[in-house]
Amino acid sequence: MLDKLKINGKLLKELDFGVIIVAIIIVLFGAINIFSATHNKFGFYYFKLQIVWLIIGLGIMYAIILFDYSLIMNYATLIYWASIIFLLINDTLGKVTNGARSWISLGSRGIQPSEFAKIGMIIILAKKLEDMEGNINNIKNFLVLCFYALVPMALIVIQPDMGMTMVCFFIVLGIFYIAGLNSKVIAWGFGAVAAAIAVLWNTPVMQGYWKTRLTSFLSPEADELGTGLQLISSLIGIGSGGLFGKGFLKGTQVSGGFIPEAFNDFIFAVVGEEWGLIGAAFLLILYGILIYRLIKIAHVSKDIFGSILCVGIISTFMFSILQNIGMTIGIMPITGITLPLMSYGGSSILTYFISLGLVLNVGMRKKKINF
Template sequence: MLNKIIISRKLLRELDFTVIIAVVLIVLFGTMNIYSATHLRYGNTFMRNQLIWLVVGLILTYFILVFDYSIIQGYANIIYWFGIFLLILNDTIFKSTVNGASSWMKIGGFSMQPSEFAKLGMIIMLAKQLDSMDGKINNVKNFFKLAAYAALPMLLIVIQPDMGMTMVCFFIVLGIFFAAGLDLKIIGGGFMSLIALIAIVWNSSLMQDYWKNRLISFINPDAYDLGISYQLKQSQIGIGSGGIFGKGFLKGTQIAGGFIPEAHTDFIFSVVGEEWGLVGAIILLALYGIIIYKFIKIAQNSKDRFGSMICVGVVSTMLFSILQNIGMTIGLVPITGITLSFMSYGGSSMLTGFMSLGLVLNIGMRKKKINF
């Protein structure tokens, strides 16, 4: 029994420890910033919880590495439909509204974000379908089948409405379809469809005025100075005041004063900018760059299409989340509830992040047959 949960030395030699080190460094750096944003009001509670999620995440990653990732392909349907089931439960019975969106499921004292797990299930399902189709994505029947699998979770997320996660899912699908060789004309049509969907949702009862103002406030923050753009303005002040080297750990006045709402989750980069400055931001981006580069290499060297497409989906998730999260804290893109991978506080995003990490590293470990 013990042999079944111990990774052989030959496989361990194929494991990319650089990625693991980079991820752990990001989590520890994030935990420091979470502590800085919360310690005056909550002590070390959030820091302790985040460190627990780090340990749980690493254990989960290890167990994912033990088994050949090809086994997961046989359970893709179960994983995908379980994610859909969670979304339906969340949209009907167990929904809990936070910041205008019912994207959290609350059962007793436990809360989770089902869309995080459904997102990973969607990646696995699309990868499996592409593998079984032998990559023939431009076949009309195949394309519409893939589009249906992608559309179902996205529609259930739109209903919440969680525009941030909907955008993440769209760019996951875009990345996978592009890497699979989808005709660029169809991709262009996909963008047009997204614009049409946004227009429909925008003018529906799903979009409250609060969300509309929040999304467009980045265009002209001064017009909403005392209202909806307060978070953005304070974030820009904090990041700008950090300069090149930052004010120092626990010395951020915007953070200490509690002027930036959600500084430990969505706006964690504001803490980085104020306390660690441009240097800290560059180091963080460099660590992300290492991870993304390694993931792309693993995708290119994967022994099968299933593994390659999973890597592409995970890379698309990380790239968009990084660009969107950092962009919204400095006013380049609309404000959405997208966390910064491995940095922001939260169990659901941390666990799915480590699950994704385990899958990609598993694919990299088994890029070739190991002869015993």
């Protein structure tokens, strides 16, 4: 029985331990900053929870790399539609938080179905492209892929969760681009999205506070005590950190509670204020190493499914990092996108470790192992 829980030695040699080590370092660095943002009110509570999520995440990652990822490909349709059902349950019974029905309550905790639907979407697109032998420019194939991409995105828009919708859009864009979709189609796609936003802008789907959040970054000073407060406080904190930062637990914006969601969406503001440019650069270097190693695995995959699976996950990391850090420094609209592996949150941490487990699985089985 225990033998089934062990990884074969030949496969273990193919495991990229660098990915695991860097991911753990990022989570631990995040936990330290979460503690800094929450210790005045909650002590070690959120710090301990984040460590628990790390341990659970590592356990799930280990379980994923135990079996060949081709098994996941075989169950791609089931995984996808299960995630869609999960989203439907959320859209009808979910808890409204910050104006969006994005969470299902489980006792004192909550789970965010869209985080898991994101993975389900990546898996089904990779499976379909494998079945299509990568022929994305066939009109029938392209429409099939669009259908599988649009279903979860539509259900996420209904919540409405604009941040996760943006993440899913750029995941699909990354997959379609790497799969070789004609550039003219991509350009038309951007045009269609722009038109859709223009239409939705004046409908009940796009609520007033969402419009404000998406545009307030352009001129936060226009409402310093309202919609612009979070960004202005973030900019003050990051700017005051200078080169070396004010020091751990010494951030005035953070410890004073002036930055809403500092332990979650705005965790980068904590890094900037307390660790300065050096700390921010350290974090970005870690992300760079992680993404570089994930790209290397995508390059050596033995099949289309594995490559596209990796591309979808790499796209998730890249856009989420860009969007989250961008919104804390005022160059991107403010949305509820977490900073990968840094922000507090069980659903976020677990889905990122699931994602990393899938990529590691592809890398471990990039060639046939002879026993």
